Amino acid sequence: MGSKDGCHTGNPLVFEAKGVKVYAGGTNRNGGWHKMSPVPDLALGPIGVIHSARTIDVLPEGWKSSSTLVGGDTPIVMEIDWPDYSIPSNLGPSWWRALVEDIETKNIKSISTQCMGGHGRTGVQLAILAHLMIPKAKHEWKNAYDLIKWVRGNFCEHAVEAKSQQTYIADVCGIPEGDSAIVVTQPQWSNFDYTADNLLTEDELRAEQVKIEREEKKAKAAAKKAKAAKKGKKGKKGKGNNPKKHTLEDFLADDERVPFGSDNKVSSPIEKGWTIVECCDCHHNEWRKADRNTFTTPCSSCGFDGGFVQVDREFLDGNKTRLCLVTDEMYHQIEMYDEQVSYVGEAIRRGMSVRRNHGGIATIRIGNKYIPIHLLKRDGDDIVSMKKTTQKIVESRSAIHGMEFMGRQEREILEE
Numbered sequence: 001m002g003s004k005d006g007c008h009t010g011n012p013l014v015f016e017a018k019g020v021k022v023y024a025g026g027t028n029r030n031g032g033w034h035k036m037s038p039v040p041d042l043a044l045g046p047i048g049v050i051h052s053a054r055t056i057d058v059l060p061e062g063w064k065s066s067s068t069l070v071g072g073d074t075p076i077v078m079e080i081d082w083p084d085y086s087i088p089s090n091l092g093p094s095w096w097r098a099l100v101e102d103i104e105t106k107n108i109k110s111i112s113t114q115c116m117g118g119h120g121r122t123g124v125q126l127a128i129l130a131h132l133m134i135p136k137a138k139h140e141w142k143n144a145y146d147l148i149k150w151v152r153g154n155f156c157e158h159a160v161e162a163k164s165q166q167t168y169i170a171d172v173c174g175i176p177e178g179d180s181a182i183v184v185t186q187p188q189w190s191n192f193d194y195t196a197d198n199l200l201t202e203d204e205l206r207a208e209q210v211k212i213e214r215e216e217k218k219a220k221a222a223a224k225k226a227k228a229a230k231k232g233k234k235g236k237k238g239k240g241n242n243p244k245k246h247t248l249e250d251f252l253a254d255d256e257r258v259p260f261g262s263d264n265k266v267s268s269p270i271e272k273g274w275t276i277v278e279c280c281d282c283h284h285n286e287w288r289k290a291d292r293n294t295f296t297t298p299c300s301s302c303g304f305d306g307g308f309v310q311v312d313r314e315f316l317d318g319n320k321t322r323l324c325l326v327t328d329e330m331y332h333q334i335e336m337y338d339e340q341v342s343y344v345g346e347a348i349r350r351g352m353s354v355r356r357n358h359g360g361i362a363t364i365r366i367g368n369k370y371i372p373i374h375l376l377k378r379d380g381d382d383i384v385s386m387k388k389t390t391q392k393i394v395e396s397r398s399a400i401h402g403m404e405f406m407g408r409q410e411r412e413i414l415e416e
């Protein structure tokens with residue numbers, strides 16, 4: 001698949017079956033039922049993404065004034081609990097078949113399918129509706145793979161983005177999955193390049209993979225060499241002849257110790273030179289440079305300096321425990337703008353551009369770059385790259401209650 005730049009915008013008509021026209025679009029690509037004129041009879045989409053037909057006005061029933069609100073026509077809107085890059089948890093085959101029956105009996109003549117980008121979840125809606133609404137004699141597919149290819153050919157080559165979505169299509173439609181239609185062209189957690197466009201060419205992706213493999217081999221060889229040298233050293237001088245050099249690990253409990261690389265720095269599996277730590281007091285998560293000051297700098301949220309735990313692995317394992325009230329989706333704490341809204345949700349509220357990169361990671365346009373949401377942070381009310389602003393703690397780290405820790409009550413703001 002190529003770049004998503006320049007793919008569909010608005011609400012193109014994808015197919016027509018039994019007198020019903022089915023449209024598709026992404027709210028981030030000038031799509032969605034609210035952009036259509038006339039509005040469709042029925043609109044489907046995820047909660048928090050699809051524009052609700054409800055108003056925030058609370059008016060009494062039966063009053064003449066309650067029926068004269070200005071707002072234009074609205075369709076029948078179905079808001080579905082449907083996480084991004086995933087599938088609905090409570091809509092099985094019977095629901096979809098019942099929906100198609102309702103479409104026929106309720107005289108629905110136009111349908112709008114949508115999600116944020118108009119790719120993954122929109123593609124699933126299109127595939128299922130096409131299979132159930134288009135007469136079987138006209139089916140050009142025998143399995144989910146062929147069906148997804150048909151949707152991509154009639155709508156967008158990026159439609160349907162996850163393996164679970166292909167499996168869901170097969171289960172709902174009662175057809176085999178077929179070959180995998182999901183192609184991963186970039187490692188999901190590869191380091192983000194802040195100096196170049198993150199939409200890499202195929203040649204660049206292959207070069208990046210070769211580089212990663214070489215670095216892994218080099219690291220294994222270095223570890224093996226270091227182990228052999230250590231073993232030989234003990235054999236010559238004997239145990240106890242070399243005084244031990246103390247490191248930060250010597251002063252931490254076993255469950256607080258963190259992995260150090262051969263360069264005596266904290267490991268950084270997500271972003272080179274950086275790590276996510278969690279405060280052992282308030283459990284606030286934040287990005288820090290991966291060095292020997294990582295676990296001694298006070299917490300930027302509560303000021304606690306008595307212990308921190310590295311949580312990169314929890315993030316990589318998909319530990320999402322925070323609900324965003326705007327998108328109604330789960331996120332890791334590091335992806336949250338505040339306690340209730342993710343960076344994606346806040347970007348939507350501000351009208352900022354949001355899209356997914358090759359690895360399926362949500363990114364937000366900051367300046368002229370799209371930056372993954374897990375590599376963002378707040379600078380006041382602004383959303384910035386977590387690398388943009390760093391605080392240099394000058395000399396002592398004494399606590400000032402309710403304020404950030406500053407040596408001699410001074411700090412320098414360094415702009416990269």
